[in-house]
Amino acid sequence: MTVTKKYSGRELYDAIGRPKTIVAPMVDQSELAWRILSRRYGAELCYTPMFHARLFATEQKYRDSMWSELDGDTERDRPLIVQFCANDPKILLNAAKMVENKCDAVDLNLGCPQGIAKKGKYGSFLMEDWDLIHSLIRNLHDNLNVPVTAKIRIYDDWEKSLKYAKMVLDAGAQFITVHGRTRDMKGQATGLANWKIIKYLRDNLPENQVFFANGNILYPADLKRCEEETSCDAVMSAEGNLYNPGVFWTKDNDVDKQFPRVDRILREYFEIVKTCPGVASRHAMKAHFFKLLHAFLNVHKELRPIIGKTSVHAHFDEWENIVRKVEEIVEEIYQKSNIEEVDVITEGEIQSWGGSYKEVPYWRCQPYFRTVDGQKQNTRVLKVAGQQDVSSDAISRPGKRRHSLAEQEPVKKAKEE
Numbered sequence: 001m002t003v004t005k006k007y008s009g010r011e012l013y014d015a016i017g018r019p020k021t022i023v024a025p026m027v028d029q030s031e032l033a034w035r036i037l038s039r040r041y042g043a044e045l046c047y048t049p050m051f052h053a054r055l056f057a058t059e060q061k062y063r064d065s066m067w068s069e070l071d072g073d074t075e076r077d078r079p080l081i082v083q084f085c086a087n088d089p090k091i092l093l094n095a096a097k098m099v100e101n102k103c104d105a106v107d108l109n110l111g112c113p114q115g116i117a118k119k120g121k122y123g124s125f126l127m128e129d130w131d132l133i134h135s136l137i138r139n140l141h142d143n144l145n146v147p148v149t150a151k152i153r154i155y156d157d158w159e160k161s162l163k164y165a166k167m168v169l170d171a172g173a174q175f176i177t178v179h180g181r182t183r184d185m186k187g188q189a190t191g192l193a194n195w196k197i198i199k200y201l202r203d204n205l206p207e208n209q210v211f212f213a214n215g216n217i218l219y220p221a222d223l224k225r226c227e228e229e230t231s232c233d234a235v236m237s238a239e240g241n242l243y244n245p246g247v248f249w250t251k252d253n254d255v256d257k258q259f260p261r262v263d264r265i266l267r268e269y270f271e272i273v274k275t276c277p278g279v280a281s282r283h284a285m286k287a288h289f290f291k292l293l294h295a296f297l298n299v300h301k302e303l304r305p306i307i308g309k310t311s312v313h314a315h316f317d318e319w320e321n322i323v324r325k326v327e328e329i330v331e332e333i334y335q336k337s338n339i340e341e342v343d344v345i346t347e348g349e350i351q352s353w354g355g356s357y358k359e360v361p362y363w364r365c366q367p368y369f370r371t372v373d374g375q376k377q378n379t380r381v382l383k384v385a386g387q388q389d390v391s392s393d394a395i396s397r398p399g400k401r402r403h404s405l406a407e408q409e410p411v412k413k414a415k416e417e
């Protein structure tokens with residue numbers, strides 16, 4: 001069936017309110033509850049985690065584990081783009097048809113760099129087979145009621161990257177997201193995303209093309225910097241959003257929105273999880289607790305094993321105890337300390353990626369930095385809390401971060417392939 005009228009990219013972008021801030025597709029992490037929370041903190045468009053098209057199309061159990069009746073809900077979960085990995089146009093279409101009335105577009109994952117994606121031939125391992133990519137996108141473009149979009153990685157070769165992006169658009173992709181890393185930039189070799197090539201692609205694609213940039217967002221201020229440096233329509237964040245949902249808050253400099261207190265955000269998130277049907281939001285909960293509390297747990301280490309051993313299937317009361325404990329600890333911090341003096345977000349030195357480092361108290365959400373030696377983390381934050389002082393040299397560039405989850409989670413989910 002050929003669809004007679006559906007939005008072009010620019011029409012769709014306008015129709016969904018010209019979003020500027022985007023929650024990236026993240027396996028096990030951009031599920032319904034997280035999206036609802038992120039939207040409250042400034043995310044204007046969200047992607048689902050990558051769903052495996054064949055499993056989604058053929059296995060009810062898999063589908064139920066990924067998708068609930070509230071996903072794509074017009075009140076709470078839009079605008080929404082559903083992402084699939086696939087290598088068979090018919091199967092992809094079958095999967096996409098199942099969600100086409102519950103989302104604003106369907107995205108093809110062309111970025112997963114995992115070994116499992118290599119084995120199953122999907123994600124970034126389709127980069128060797130442009131004909132297949134073309135037919136995957138074209139078939140959706142011709143037959144789906146909603147537009148198709150694509151998220152790509154780059155090649156080392158800028159010209160090849162440009163030809164590649166043009167091919168993806170020629171096939172029918174209406175939005176293109178460029179993650180400014182090559183397929184080999186993963187694990188220890190993740191490195192910095194290259195905004196210059198993102199800009200190069202932007203400049204050499206049709207002016208009207210809806211274009212999103214992805215990579216290296218740590219602070220709200222990085223969003224504007226990225227937009228200016230790449231001329232993109234909107235900026236997508238994955239890790240920055242996971243460690244601090246406030247990363248998308250740009251309306252004002254409200255510290256409570258940009259760097260939320262961990263006790264408050266944890267409570268807010270937990271209450272949202274309780275309202276979400278299906279299992280995906282529950283399954284993702286433990287990982288979200290750890291990330292939201294990352295800096296906090298470096299100080300209150302005693303909570304780590306408690307969270308670690310609490311099952312995602314445990315009664316909510318067990319999780320409630322953890323949330324309460326965090327609330328008590330932060331309450332105590334505010335009672336004991338002269339918070340006026342320490343609870344200040346100050347600008348640090350300019351880092352080599354171009355942004356400025358901020359000193360954020362450990363009881364507030366903040367980006368995750370790994371140190372050069374991989375041993376100590378968030379040492380600057382501890383310094384603010386008066387517990388430790390270290391040289392700024394101990395802080396690595398964001399490029400030293402390892403996207404361990406980015407690399408591992410898709411393996412877990414897609415291992416049936």
Ligand SMILES: Cc1cc2nc3c(=O)[nH]c(=O)nc-3n(C[C@H](O)[C@H](O)[C@H](O)COP(=O)(O)O)c2cc1C
Nearest residue numbers: 024025026027049050179215216237238239405406
């Ligand atoms: C936990 C996690 C899961 C991810 N899962 C997906 C995914 O399902 N689909 C996808 O296209 N990219 C996935 N990615 C990659 C991100 O969407 C993003 O392209 C990458 O992390 C770079 O953005 P960042 O620098 O803001 O983290 C994942 C990343 C993380 C951290």
